[in-house]
Amino acid sequence: MKIYSCCGNDSIAKKYNCAVCGKSEFEEKEVSDDGTVYSFTKIHIAPAEFAHIAPYNVVLVDLDEANAKVTSRMEEDVAIGDKVTLDRIEEGAYIYKKAS
Amino acid sequence: MTGAYVHGIGMTKFGKLESSLKELLLEACTEALNDAGRPKIDAVYVGNFMGGSISNQEILGAIVANDLGLGYIPSTKVEGACASGGIALRQGLLGIMSGEYDTVLVAGAEKMKHAETADVTQAINAAMDTTTTEKNAGLTFPGFFGVLANRYFHETDATKEHLARVALKNRQNGVNNPLAQFPKPTTLEEIMAARMITDPLGLFDCSPMTDGAAAVVISRKKSPIHVRASSQVSGPTKMQDAVNLLSIPAIGESGRLAYEKAGLGPEDIDVVEIHDCFSMTEIIAIEELSFYKPLEGWKAIEEGRTQVNGEKPVNTSGGLLSRGHPIGATGIAQVYQLVRQLRGNAANQVDGMPRIALAQNLGGTGSYSTVHILERV
Numbered sequence: 001m002k003i004y005s006c007c008g009n010d011s012i013a014k015k016y017n018c019a020v021c022g023k024s025e026f027e028e029k030e031v032s033d034d035g036t037v038y039s040f041t042k043i044h045i046a047p048a049e050f051a052h053i054a055p056y057n058v059v060l061v062d063l064d065e066a067n068a069k070v071t072s073r074m075e076e077d078v079a080i081g082d083k084v085t086l087d088r089i090e091e092g093a094y095i096y097k098k099a100s
Numbered sequence: 101m102t103g104a105y106v107h108g109i110g111m112t113k114f115g116k117l118e119s120s121l122k123e124l125l126l127e128a129c130t131e132a133l134n135d136a137g138r139p140k141i142d143a144v145y146v147g148n149f150m151g152g153s154i155s156n157q158e159i160l161g162a163i164v165a166n167d168l169g170l171g172y173i174p175s176t177k178v179e180g181a182c183a184s185g186g187i188a189l190r191q192g193l194l195g196i197m198s199g200e201y202d203t204v205l206v207a208g209a210e211k212m213k214h215a216e217t218a219d220v221t222q223a224i225n226a227a228m229d230t231t232t233t234e235k236n237a238g239l240t241f242p243g244f245f246g247v248l249a250n251r252y253f254h255e256t257d258a259t260k261e262h263l264a265r266v267a268l269k270n271r272q273n274g275v276n277n278p279l280a281q282f283p284k285p286t287t288l289e290e291i292m293a294a295r296m297i298t299d300p301l302g303l304f305d306c307s308p309m310t311d312g313a314a315a316v317v318i319s320r321k322k323s324p325i326h327v328r329a330s331s332q333v334s335g336p337t338k339m340q341d342a343v344n345l346l347s348i349p350a351i352g353e354s355g356r357l358a359y360e361k362a363g364l365g366p367e368d369i370d371v372v373e374i375h376d377c378f379s380m381t382e383i384i385a386i387e388e389l390s391f392y393k394p395l396e397g398w399k400a401i402e403e404g405r406t407q408v409n410g411e412k413p414v415n416t417s418g419g420l421l422s423r424g425h426p427i428g429a430t431g432i433a434q435v436y437q438l439v440r441q442l443r444g445n446a447a448n449q450v451d452g453m454p455r456i457a458l459a460q461n462l463g464g465t466g467s468y469s470t471v472h473i474l475e476r477v
Contacts, residue, residue, distance in 0.1 A: 041246030042299040048218040050238040071234035092236035
């Protein structure tokens with residue numbers, strides 16, 4: 001997973017400018033996809049474009065090697081604190097799975 | 101101090117209504133104009149979110165000016181997701197504060213019940229940053245607050261029952277409000293057993309789809325209700341970028357600014373309408389507005405402190421959960437309820453004639469927040 005950092009803030013998404021110093025150049029580093037479940041929900045009522053896969057889990061993953069989180073989708077049910085890893089990227093979404 | 105005063109208020113019944121978006125808007129505006137004694141209006145602001153996507157209807161500002169015969173005056177539609185109404189009110193106030201206008205009509209309206217739930221959920225998702233991996237993962241607004249609630253449960257001793265107590269309080273208030281969407285009483289058991297929307301949020305934890313409109317006339321001419329402060333803040337647009345998931349900085353910062361502008365603190369507020377789009381959001385908002393400490397809002401709920409007869413009455417109208425949530429109208433409907441509280445003729449009137457009232461209106465998952473503080477003078 002690529003991380004963009006500036007002024008102590010890490011993010012998986014690059015912004016145009018850093019909110020602290022205003023610079024547009026971010027430090028880029030590659031970190032492990034592995035993480036820990038920070039929180040989650042199971043979505044039963046989905047918008048039209050996702051209705052065919054409902055119910056599905058949306059999981060906020062705290063990356064182990066960065067001070068950043070990534071919102072992912074998971075097929076398995078999880079609990080806070082579970083170890084997870086990236087399974088695949090599908091239609092622009094991070095699909096995670098439980099770490100074996 | 102804005103130096104602007106509330107002269108008239110109007111609101112339609114909220115619920116599933118036959119009237120069109122335009123008819124709802126004109127009904128609420130007419131009531132507010134009559135309540136204000138039909139003053140000359142210098143400008144119109146309309147809060148609306150999905151008129152274009154769901155009803156194929158824009159130019160709402162011009163429709164109000166034209167159909168109500170207000171003359172060749174400026175009119176503007178304001179979009180700020182679920183805070184469209186609050187932002188419209190603030191734009192009207194700024195127009196008065198700048199000296200450009202004397203008297204402004206501000207309205208909010210939404211028509212949602214004619215559309216399918218999946219299509220409305222899709223349209224509401226336009227209030228996310230739709231270019232992100234987060235949106236592609238299938239996150240929704242109730243989903244965001246479900247994720248937040250599970251983490252809140254993890255870090256506190258709060259449980260689903262505390263969410264249910266918020267929903268129950270607001271339903272009990274809504275039952276006494278003839279304009280509210282849900283007139284039927286419920287029980288803690290029914291709320292706890294209701295079908296899941298986004299775990300742990302069940303049906304009663306989520307604000308409904310609603311048709312409705314509300315309007316307010318504000319003016320630099322004096323009236324018994326002064327708008328003591330108006331503030332607005334934008335915050336993070338993505339869940340994964342939240343520094344602290346259990347804080348919504350837009351709410352906290354808009355509250356802090358409003359208190360500062362008003363020269364007041366949370367202890368001075370007698371009655372509150374806050375943006376309970378979900379039961380969880382009400383708990384976060386009472387913390388962010390400093391009525392209660394961070395991670396302790398659930399205790400205030402448990403102790404009944406935010407009930408109509410409690411120390412800090414929150415959502416005496418029934419809130420979004422029971423009054424209903426016609427998106428663009430919500431920020432104005434909050435002000436409608438608070439003006440009635442300050443006039444002494446509200447549904448669930450608070451004892452002892454409240455003097456200071458606060459409205460907080462949220463857009464997105466913290467993309468926008470407005471706070472308005474009203475004062476009986």
